[in-house]
Amino acid sequence: xxxxxxxxxxxxxxxxxxxxxxxxxxxxxxxxxxxxxxxxxxxxxxxxxxxxxxxxxxxxxxxxxxxxxxxxxxxxxxxxxxxxxxxxxxxxxxxxxxxxxxxxxxxxxxxxxxxxxxxxxxxxxxxxxxxxxxxxxxxxxxxxxxxxxxxxxxxxxxxxxxxxx
Amino acid sequence: xxxxxxxxxxxxxxxxxxxxxxxxxxxxxxxxxxxxxxxxxxxxxxxxxxxxxxxxxxxxxxxxxxxxxxxxxxxxxxxxxxxxxxxxxxxxxxxxxxxxxxxxxxxxxxxxxxxxxxxxxxxxxxxxxxxxxxxxxxxxxxxxxxxxxxxxxxxxxxxxxxxxxxxxxxxxxxxxxxxxxxxxxxxxxxxxxxxxxxxxxxxxxxxxxxxxxxxxxxxxxxxxxxxxxxxxxxxxxxxxxxxxxxxxxxxxxxxxxxxxxxxxxxxxxxxxxxxxxxxxxxxxxxxxxxxxxxxxxxxxxxxxxxxxxxxxxxxxxxxxxxxxxxxxxxxxxxxxxxxxxxxxxxxxxxxxxxxxxxxxxxxxxxxxxxxxxxxxxxxxxxxxxxxxxxxxxxxxxxxxxxxxxxxxxxxxxxxxxxxxxxxxxxxxxxxxxxxxxxxxxxxxxxxxxxxxxxxxxxxxxxxxxxxxxxxxxxxxxxxxxxxxxxxxxxxxxxxxxxxxxxxxxxxxxxx
Numbered sequence: 001x002x003x004x005x006x007x008x009x010x011x012x013x014x015x016x017x018x019x020x021x022x023x024x025x026x027x028x029x030x031x032x033x034x035x036x037x038x039x040x041x042x043x044x045x046x047x048x049x050x051x052x053x054x055x056x057x058x059x060x061x062x063x064x065x066x067x068x069x070x071x072x073x074x075x076x077x078x079x080x081x082x083x084x085x086x087x088x089x090x091x092x093x094x095x096x097x098x099x100x101x102x103x104x105x106x107x108x109x110x111x112x113x114x115x116x117x118x119x120x121x122x123x124x125x126x127x128x129x130x131x132x133x134x135x136x137x138x139x140x141x142x143x144x145x146x147x148x149x150x151x152x153x154x155x156x157x158x159x160x161x162x163x164x165x
Numbered sequence: 166x167x168x169x170x171x172x173x174x175x176x177x178x179x180x181x182x183x184x185x186x187x188x189x190x191x192x193x194x195x196x197x198x199x200x201x202x203x204x205x206x207x208x209x210x211x212x213x214x215x216x217x218x219x220x221x222x223x224x225x226x227x228x229x230x231x232x233x234x235x236x237x238x239x240x241x242x243x244x245x246x247x248x249x250x251x252x253x254x255x256x257x258x259x260x261x262x263x264x265x266x267x268x269x270x271x272x273x274x275x276x277x278x279x280x281x282x283x284x285x286x287x288x289x290x291x292x293x294x295x296x297x298x299x300x301x302x303x304x305x306x307x308x309x310x311x312x313x314x315x316x317x318x319x320x321x322x323x324x325x326x327x328x329x330x331x332x333x334x335x336x337x338x339x340x341x342x343x344x345x346x347x348x349x350x351x352x353x354x355x356x357x358x359x360x361x362x363x364x365x366x367x368x369x370x371x372x373x374x375x376x377x378x379x380x381x382x383x384x385x386x387x388x389x390x391x392x393x394x395x396x397x398x399x400x401x402x403x404x405x406x407x408x409x410x411x412x413x414x415x416x417x418x419x420x421x422x423x424x425x426x427x428x429x430x431x432x433x434x435x436x437x438x439x440x441x442x443x444x445x446x447x448x449x450x451x452x453x454x455x456x457x458x459x460x461x462x463x464x465x466x467x468x469x470x471x472x473x474x475x476x477x478x479x480x481x482x483x484x485x486x487x488x489x490x491x492x493x494x495x496x497x498x499x500x501x502x503x504x505x506x507x508x509x510x511x512x513x514x515x516x517x518x519x520x521x522x523x524x525x526x527x528x529x530x531x532x533x534x535x536x537x538x539x540x541x542x543x544x545x546x547x548x549x550x551x552x553x554x555x556x557x558x559x560x561x562x563x564x565x566x567x568x569x570x571x572x573x574x575x576x577x578x579x580x581x582x583x584x585x586x587x588x589x590x591x592x593x594x595x596x597x598x599x600x601x602x603x604x605x606x607x608x609x610x611x612x613x614x615x616x617x618x619x620x621x622x623x624x625x626x627x628x629x630x631x632x633x634x635x636x637x638x639x640x641x642x643x644x645x646x647x648x649x650x651x652x653x654x655x656x657x658x659x660x661x662x663x664x665x666x667x668x669x670x671x672x673x674x675x676x
Binding site for chain 2: 097098102103132134135
């Protein structure tokens, strides 16, 4: 019986933190700008009172959420993201508050793709998505050579066909 | 054997019938409701209608001519399309289950419709012939079935060194193949519905509750007759005032609805028969419209046994086979073995039909701490409902204080649901099987084999970590994908679950 690794140990690229932070700044920035515009319109045109209340409430929540997404979440996410691929299984483990551990048999992998958006490209990173018959899983930020190697590795492991398919 | 075939010519008639059915509303509107109308837009509407009908008729005939198929030794080749020509190849090995549906139309002309389902996503996943002669459908089914046995020989040959446990099954397979494929394999009938069964069943489905919407529509149509609302109300009120008329009406309606329920159940589930040979399971049902379904035993992804509260009272259960291919339109769902089986018989039948499935009745309960954990989880439904009730403070039945009473009843209900869910929850890992039972009102027992579970997931949220428990989730092939979750099981069991799954390659056959 071969050795079974029960928890994955590979990490993402540490640059992931910066990337998540930047993308959080961008998306939250846009959201806050829209809210600010609405608030300005509200005060100039004197909309109904409850709209003002609603807007301020949403703004307060958005600011809190932005703080969480920009300052806290990226490092927590990085700290708790692990993956591993061996001949038999792809394992993903992530989540700080709610810990999730996914085990995907290689034989059930249907496709693997590497993707690179503008932010990832700036840091020379790739994300790897693995599609199975049921769902799709993404490993968010890996250095180029690691990502490409992982992709090829998964592709070669996934070649085994189970009778069921 | 390999010549190109077209559908039965009656397929055109079938499509025409469907066309008439679909355009019925237009016909009624344009030619009956606006019969004498001379307005221009009605005239234009009629012209558009004629053109559309002409086009549809032409396209029906044309597409009948262009749809051709052959069954070669490996796959169905299907050619279709009027303007965009498509050629599809559906290999027999990808076909998950076969179903035949014989509506009244089909019975009238002694033909049937057949559907071959694959586990692939998208519209092109099925090969369906709307109208096909009985002999042709037999032939197609045999071609697919015959090919499958050969596929198994091939997989045997490729992998000589497999687990000894698997041996006996394969020996029988080889024997199968020595028989000429055409020869019928012996079929065992496991269940045939009797009149008594169906009679009993018609009560559990609570189908007489159909009455409520019917009554509602009746009331509104009466209202339409008397546009003045006060009139209807006064008529109703005077009726309701005399109690015995009310009682008579209500009993009459209940009797009628029970009768309707019985008729409905008879039509739907009458002549239910479950049979199997060594390799496949066959389910047929229906009195007016007949549906037949067959699946290779190896392709059963999971088995589900569900019990609604009503069925639990009567000791009945529904056994459902999960298959990777879809099961067609919802009204002709046939993946369920008889929905009203006595529990004992249900368990026996699983081991009878699917000898490779072992069902054990001994399952583990959740530890008590899981119950405390479940009690601690805030119920968003209750919080939101109470918030709304507190804000609006509705007066119900003259009760000013109704809001907190409703809130309390809701809370009690939620707590009871959580407790019954806790009591229903059981789990066990039995060699290469997993059995999970969950559900508050309707309990579901899920059984699957390790090699049929395509993915697992273990999650632990904050509260679960404090209590030292976790949730497990399995994923099976189905349409849509079947996720099954069991919450709050102790960590030791979770570890065992993970190890159990990671040893799956022991039972998996590869090719």
